[in-house]
Structure formats: C-alpha cells, structure tokens
Amino acid sequence: MNTLRLLFLSIPFLFLGCATQAANSITVAPDVSSQIEVFNSGLHDDCEITSGSALYEDKLLSTHVTLQSHLDEKIALEGRWSWEDAQGYPIKANRAWKTVFVNAQEERKIEGLAPGPQAISGKYELRYHSGETND
Numbered sequence: 009m010n011t012l013r014l015l016f017l018s019i020p021f022l023f024l025g026c027a028t029q030a031a032n033s034i035t036v037a038p039d040v041s042s043q044i045e046v047f048n049s050g051l052h053d054d055c056e057i058t059s060g061s062a063l064y065e066d067k068l069l070s071t072h073v074t075l076q077s078h079l080d081e082k083i084a085l086e087g088r089w090s091w092e093d094a095q096g097y098p099i100k101a102n103r104a105w106k107t108v109f110v111n112a113q114e115e116r117k118i119e120g121l122a123p124g125p126q127a128i129s130g131k132y133e134l135r136y137h138s139g140e141t142n143d
Contacts, residue, residue, distance in 0.1 A: 029135055036060040036071050037129035048135070054079050055110050057134060069122035071130040077110045084109055084137035089120040091127040099127050107137060 030048035034057045042060040046052045060073035069091070077083060086105040093099055101123040110116050120130050 029138070031133040031135035032057055033131055033133045034060045034073050035129055035131045036062040036073065038062050038064060038069070040129075042073075051085075051134070051136060055083055055085060055134070057132070058115075060132065062130060067125040069127045069130060071120040071122075071132070072117050073120075073132045075108075075110055075116045075118065075134065077112060077114045077116070080112050082109055082111050085134055086137050087118060087132060087134045090131045090133070091122050092129050092131070093126045094128050099123060105135070105138070108134070 030051070032048055032051055033045045035043045035045075044057055044060075054077070056076045056078065058074045058076045060071065062069055062071040064070070071089070075085075085108045087108045088103055088105050089101070090103055091099040091101055099122070108116075108118065118132060120132065122130060
C-alpha cells in the first residue's frame with residue numbers, strides 16, 4: 009500500500025520535471041518555409057517562436073528567429089543554435105545553452121550565424137531557464 013501511495017504522489021513531479029526542460033524549436037533555411045515544433049505547450053503559451061528566416065551572407069548562413077512574449081513580466085529562457093549540412097549531418101559548433109531575456113509582451117529577434125559555409129539550415133531551440141548560468 010505504501011509503495012502504491014508513493015508512486016501516485018511522485019507522478020506529478022515526474023511530469024513537472026519533464027515539461028520544464030522540453031524545448032520548442034524552429035528550423036530555418038533559405039527559400040524554405042520555417043518549421044516550428046512545439047514540445048512544451050506551457051512555454052509556447054508564455055513565449056512563442058513565431059517566425060524565422062535565413063539567407064547567405066559572404067557564403068555563411070545568416071539566420072534569425074522571432075520570439076513573442078505573452079507574459080506581463082520579463083522571462084528568463086535559454087536558447088541555442090545547431091546547424092546541418094546538405095546531407096543532413098550536424099556541423100560541429102558550440103551548442104551551449106545561452107540565457108535569453110524577453111521583456112513583458114516583447115517581440116524579440118534572435119540572430120545566428122553558421123560556423124562554416126557547409127551549413128544549409130539552422131535550428132534554434134528554446135526552453136525555460138535551467139537556473140544555472142553558463143554565459
């Protein structure tokens with residue numbers, strides 16, 4: 009009986025822990041529609057990835073995404089870019105999460121620049137701030 013009670017009491021904490029670190033993302037590439045993936049609906053309700061675009065500048069893929077806050081207060085988030093080549097393989101780059109602050113009701117643009125000319129698409133991931141600072 010105690011084991012069953014413990015199981016039922018721990019289930020909400022499991023879901024809470026999973027939900028807070030799930031990242032929403034957008035994939036951008038030149039001349040292709042952006043693809044937004046929502047894995048954390050709570051984050052999407054608080055701060056939404058609304059659009060993105062990409063173009064080449066001096067043979068490097070230059071990208072930006074737009075975030076829209078739906079909160080009445082500043083929110084701390086984390087974001088990171090990743091890059092793929094024409095064969096769909098990841099390009100080695102710094103994939104550390106960076107702190108992103110979005111003010112109340114703010115529309116914010118986040119820019120990215122591919123680490124090399126072989127990149128043909130970029131993916132931006134956004135999640136709630138983990139509480140650790142590594143910037």
